[in-house]
Amino acid sequence: LTTDAPELDELCFLSAQSLPTLKVSNHFKVLKLLGEGSYGKVMLALHRKRGTPMALKFFPRKSTLLTSFLREYNLSLAYCTHPSLTRALGIFFSTPSYYVFAQQPCLYGDLYSVVVSEVGVNENCVQRVMSQLSGAVTHLHSLGFVHRDIKPENIFLCDSSCRWVKLGDFGLTRAVGTTVRGVWYESPFCTPEVEAAKKMEIEDIWITVQPSIDSWALGVLIYCLLTGCFPWEESTHDDPGYRKYKEWFDNEQKQRSNPPPSQFEGLSPLVMTLLKELLHPNPKHRASPEEILSYLGGPWLMETAREEQRREMEAEKEARKVRERGGVEEELLREGRGER
Numbered sequence: 001l002t003t004d005a006p007e008l009d010e011l012c013f014l015s016a017q018s019l020p021t022l023k024v025s026n027h028f029k030v031l032k033l034l035g036e037g038s039y040g041k042v043m044l045a046l047h048r049k050r051g052t053p054m055a056l057k058f059f060p061r062k063s064t065l066l067t068s069f070l071r072e073y074n075l076s077l078a079y080c081t082h083p084s085l086t087r088a089l090g091i092f093f094s095t096p097s098y099y100v101f102a103q104q105p106c107l108y109g110d111l112y113s114v115v116v117s118e119v120g121v122n123e124n125c126v127q128r129v130m131s132q133l134s135g136a137v138t139h140l141h142s143l144g145f146v147h148r149d150i151k152p153e154n155i156f157l158c159d160s161s162c163r164w165v166k167l168g169d170f171g172l173t174r175a176v177g178t179t180v181r182g183v184w185y186e187s188p189f190c191t192p193e194v195e196a197a198k199k200m201e202i203e204d205i206w207i208t209v210q211p212s213i214d215s216w217a218l219g220v221l222i223y224c225l226l227t228g229c230f231p232w233e234e235s236t237h238d239d240p241g242y243r244k245y246k247e248w249f250d251n252e253q254k255q256r257s258n259p260p261p262s263q264f265e266g267l268s269p270l271v272m273t274l275l276k277e278l279l280h281p282n283p284k285h286r287a288s289p290e291e292i293l294s295y296l297g298g299p300w301l302m303e304t305a306r307e308e309q310r311r312e313m314e315a316e317k318e319a320r321k322v323r324e325r326g327g328v329e330e331e332l333l334r335e336g337r338g339e340r
Contacts, residue, residue, distance in 0.1 A: 004143050005175035011074040022093040039171055054089055055105040058098040069099040072170045079143050084136035086168035106156035119312045120228040125162050127296050134292040136167045141211045148172040150217035151189050178209045189217040192235040192281055212283035219278030231263050271300040
């Protein structure tokens, strides 16, 4: 892998010299909130002169280093050229309270909002999403960068049918080989590499950024989308779900016949093979995101699980319709009260 990190540093240095100060209302008509998180907030806005819709990402100056803001802006502007990566639009500025840059708007929320709890997402949709993310992450890796924060909340929808998604939020993205503090091991998406340091009770855990970090997160994401659950709470041997997976994985490596762990029931042998490649406990042997493409088109759910998911999705769809109508029909309420 080559890295464009030195060029990114140069872009950050140059843009720091030309950061303008603007009053938001003079240049943009802010329409609504699109999302918010620990980083700040994203607002849908119209450029007053051009009439162009865009998303304005606001970073509070009190809690954001200028270098961090410029790094995310320039990375998104110069390198996120894949259609499934959110891209900055060349507008960046500061206000007394915020650093702000404009990016492509994704108007239909994030992937988290469409995952039905304990049910998941339609199997065809899962494969379509993973195909796009495979390409997006492979593109980032080819430039020498690792996203490090792949999760449903950072995958944004460009249409209501989940046909086009974009991976965004590059605040944790770093160049391959960078050493970073490993503070995020209590997430299901975090790799198991930090457990050894955790066991030794090392206060500051440092890890080297490698593409295998993203491969692991993509494996967990596939499981989440297919089932609507997490396979474990954290990838350590203290976690019962991960411990069962690791025991199964070790037996598979020894070519022993053993059924998948209970949390993987309903998943097809095809997708279990893919997950085994992406969720390899040893990062040196973890599959690349590009290898996901080899598993598309075949069944990822067993027939019984697919039918059960279909029924539960239909039930959720009907329940959503009822909620949107404001609740159950008055006639049914009367019947429930015994009134005819």
